[in-house]
Amino acid sequence: MLLGKTLFAEQLARESEMDFAVMSGPSFDQFKPADAVIEIKNLFKWATRSKRGLLLFVDEADSFL
Numbered sequence: 275m276l277l278g279k280t281l282f283a284e285q286l287a288r289e290s291e292m293d294f295a296v297m298s299g300p301s302f303d304q305f306k307p308a309d310a311v312i313e314i315k316n317l318f319k320w321a322t323r324s325k326r327g328l329l330l331f332v333d334e335a336d337s338f339l
Contacts, residue, residue: 280331287329295321295330299337 280296287294297317302310321328 280333283329283331290327290329292327292329293321293324295328297330297332299334303337 283296284294295317297314302313305313317330321330
């Protein structure tokens, strides 16, 4: 569910002509810890390859930090 902060971040990325991704702590609960680390690394690999730059919105970070 997108709320105010997420919508603002998405609009900021759009206006800045950047790629946008949302990373939510609870969304990684579906993975085993080792697999979650792999998925996070894949996300950052994508961010590194992005020619437009990436705005990564981290929601509920306290659940995995």
